[in-house]
Amino acid sequence: MNLLHANDRAGEYPGSWYAATATPLAPFPRLEGAQHADVCVIGGGYTGLSTALHLAEKGFDVVLLEAHRMGFGASGRNGGQVGSGQRQDQVWIEKTVGREDARRLWDLGEEAKSLVKALIAQHQMPVTFHPGIAHACRTEGEVRDAHRYAEKLHRDYGYDQITPLNRDAIRHLIGSPLYKGGDLDRGAGHLHPLNFALGLAKAAAEAGARLFERSEVMKITHGAKPVVTTAAGQVTCDHLVLACNGYLGGLEPQVAARVMPINNFIVATEPLGARAAEVLREPVAVADTKFVVNYWRLSEDNRLLFGGGESYGWRFPDIIQTVRKPMLEVYPQLADVRIDHAWGGTLAITMNRMPCFLRVAPNVLSASGYSGHGVAMATLAGRILAEAVAGQARDFDVMARLPQPRFPGGTALRWPLLVLAMTWFSLRDRLGL
Numbered sequence: 001m002n003l004l005h006a007n008d009r010a011g012e013y014p015g016s017w018y019a020a021t022a023t024p025l026a027p028f029p030r031l032e033g034a035q036h037a038d039v040c041v042i043g044g045g046y047t048g049l050s051t052a053l054h055l056a057e058k059g060f061d062v063v064l065l066e067a068h069r070m071g072f073g074a075s076g077r078n079g080g081q082v083g084s085g086q087r088q089d090q091v092w093i094e095k096t097v098g099r100e101d102a103r104r105l106w107d108l109g110e111e112a113k114s115l116v117k118a119l120i121a122q123h124q125m126p127v128t129f130h131p132g133i134a135h136a137c138r139t140e141g142e143v144r145d146a147h148r149y150a151e152k153l154h155r156d157y158g159y160d161q162i163t164p165l166n167r168d169a170i171r172h173l174i175g176s177p178l179y180k181g182g183d184l185d186r187g188a189g190h191l192h193p194l195n196f197a198l199g200l201a202k203a204a205a206e207a208g209a210r211l212f213e214r215s216e217v218m219k220i221t222h223g224a225k226p227v228v229t230t231a232a233g234q235v236t237c238d239h240l241v242l243a244c245n246g247y248l249g250g251l252e253p254q255v256a257a258r259v260m261p262i263n264n265f266i267v268a269t270e271p272l273g274a275r276a277a278e279v280l281r282e283p284v285a286v287a288d289t290k291f292v293v294n295y296w297r298l299s300e301d302n303r304l305l306f307g308g309g310e311s312y313g314w315r316f317p318d319i320i321q322t323v324r325k326p327m328l329e330v331y332p333q334l335a336d337v338r339i340d341h342a343w344g345g346t347l348a349i350t351m352n353r354m355p356c357f358l359r360v361a362p363n364v365l366s367a368s369g370y371s372g373h374g375v376a377m378a379t380l381a382g383r384i385l386a387e388a389v390a391g392q393a394r395d396f397d398v399m400a401r402l403p404q405p406r407f408p409g410g411t412a413l414r415w416p417l418l419v420l421a422m423t424w425f426s427l428r429d430r431l432g433l
Contacts, residue, residue, distance in 0.1 A: 002249030003346045007316045016343040017268035018194035023126040025198045031215040031233040037063040040237040045075035048243030049200035050382020056207035063235050067216035071197025077345030079295045079307045080193045081285045085109040087353045087373035112376035125199030132284030133188035136179040143181035161187030175278045176330045190285040239389050242366035246348035257406040258356050259348045259369040266307040267323045268341035276302040316344040357399035
């Protein structure tokens with residue numbers, strides 16, 4: 001099943017707080033008839049829009065195809081957190097690819113955050129970057145690990161933006177007694193994800209990229225000049241970029257074998273007013289150390305935006321019920337608070353939780369599988385993909401050297417096996433292991 005159609009109305013944004021507060025962008029046309037382009041990009045999220053923007057700025061003729069609306073998928077629905085580094089920590093990366101590539105991967109993570117902030121400023125997007133992400137640890141062992149890791153980043157990578165937090169400090173910051181300590185990364189931050197996606201779309205269009213909505217790709221014909229077919233048109237191109245993430249479906253088996261779509265859910269409370277200080281003393285975002293991560297922040301109008309909960313299946317569950325349970329475990333004092341918005345979305349993970357960069361064919365590139373770390377990295381991926389199309393593939397090759405095993409059992413069994421794994425790890429969360 002392609003998740004493009006499992007839980008949403010065709011061409012409509014979900015009923016999220018983001019969609020309700022986004023700065024409107026006029027719809028783009030549907031692709032009709034035959035088009036030619038230097039590059040065709042499939043997917044109107046951060047990866048695709050950033051690719052189109054950077055290629056157009058380099059003088060390439062670019063067509064971008066989006067099945068629904070720009071920022072419709074994970075790019076317009078996520079928690080808005082702009083994290084440091086990569087999804088895996090530098091200890092794992094050093095062991096996996098060696099110190100030289102590990103250093104470059106860290107630097108790319110820092111460049112990703114800088115790129116997000118630079119694009120917001122350069123294109124005067126209606127987006128505020130709020131600094132600070134706190135990491136809340138459930139056990140004393142996790143606290144020790146977090147503090148040691150902050151020391152390593154300072155010592156080996158010169159990163160001095162992380163403040164260790166003990167039990168009292170984390171409780172003072174986030175207003176919950178559930179956690180034993182953690183840290184606060186002031187070099188990371190958070191933003192309105194849909195406004196950022198729409199800002200990228202506007203910038204790409206102004207740079208000369210041709211953007212099309214309601215243009216779902218039905219077929220790709222590979223060759224010296226790939227042909228991309230939709231219901232009402234087709235694009236013949238010299239280069240093709242796949243930027244579909246969790247909505248790839250069966251378009252490219254090589255990518256689908258390594259990238260798994262999963263659903264996640266967020267609620268937005270009513271405005272908390274003065275009670276917002278009970279939730280967060282500072283306007284930072286938070287993520288905890290559960291395997292099924294809880295993450296939250298305050299909106300600009302002082303709503304609690306809280307993400308979390310488990311669901312196994314393509315269809316969305318009762319989202320309010322699913323997310324309210326972990327939210328009240330963290331903040332039982334909010335039991336009387338109304339939920340005004342609830343939405344789900346589809347992201348994509350890989351086996352090792354690192355992004356999957358693949359050269360599917362000499363003229364076909366793909367980047368996806370950001371595993372919950374995509375706001376900054378997907379935006380940077382667009383720059384990296386554009387550079388690779390232009391013949392400068394150094395950073396693409398660094399990312400592509402990361403091992404990306406296929407999910408066991410192929411596409412038929414990967415979902416049932418993931419459900420088994422998630423059930424086991426969520427049981428460990430509940431047992432406090």
